[in-house]
Amino acid sequence: MDADKADPPSNTTVLEFKEDTALTEMMRLRVSSLQRSGQKRQDGERLLLPYEAVYRLDFAIQELNFSRWYFSLSGYGRVTVTGICQHWTPDLTNLMTRQLLEPIGTFWRNAGDPEDSPLKCLEADMQEFGERIAELARVRKVMYFLLAFKDGAEAANLSCSIEFTTEN
Numbered sequence: 001m002d003a004d005k006a007d008p009p010s011n012t013t014v015l016e017f018k019e020d021t022a023l024t025e026m027m028r029l030r031v032s033s034l035q036r037s038g039q040k041r042q043d044g045e046r047l048l049l050p051y052e053a054v055y056r057l058d059f060a061i062q063e064l065n066f067s068r069w070y071f072s073l074s075g076y077g078r079v080t081v082t083g084i085c086q087h088w089t090p091d092l093t094n095l096m097t098r099q100l101l102e103p104i105g106t107f108w109r110n111a112g113d114p115e116d117s118p119l120k121c122l123e124a125d126m127q128e129f130g131e132r133i134a135e136l137a138r139v140r141k142v143m144y145f146l147l148a149f150k151d152g153a154e155a156a157n158l159s160c161s162i163e164f165t166t167e168n
Contacts (some may be wrong), residue, residue, distance in 0.1 A: 003025060012067060015057045016161040017145065023054040055060060055145045059137045064129035064164035066101060071076045071107050071119050071160055077153025078108035084144040105129045
């Protein structure tokens with residue numbers, strides 16, 4: 001779990017989490033549509049919260065083994081990363097809570113911590129989460145995630161990527 005980015009060995013690939021602004025906007029439209037019409041969400045439906053955004057990883061290579069996470073968060077706050085196990089398209093289907101992966105990844109820096117202090121995380125959960133992502137990469141070329149920014153964290157202050165070793 002490194003905050004710094006050293007040059008990875010040649011048999012590794014580093015994928016950066018990228019915001020999918022179109023999907024995020026589609027989910028926000030669903031929430032506002034329900035609010036305007038006074039309707040309720042479907043049973044089990046997961047609506048996007050105001051402090052969440054949809055991110056994605058694109059897998060050019062699918063035979064991967066999880067290696068480590070790279071986080072960078074300037075300032076303080078808490079970021080949670082929740083994987084979506086289905087190949088989900090909000091223009092066709094609503095996001096259901098049963099599609100969300102466990103464990104979630106959480107990393108943070110408390111308001112009283114020095115700016116240059118390393119980010120904290122639940123390492124066992126982050127390890128298991130990284131391994132789950134590698135497993136799912138074997139059967140899909142893209143994977144979606146909900147990133148939640150809390151306690152002062154902002155998307156503009158975040159850099160998050162994941163390193164995999166490639167199987168030869």
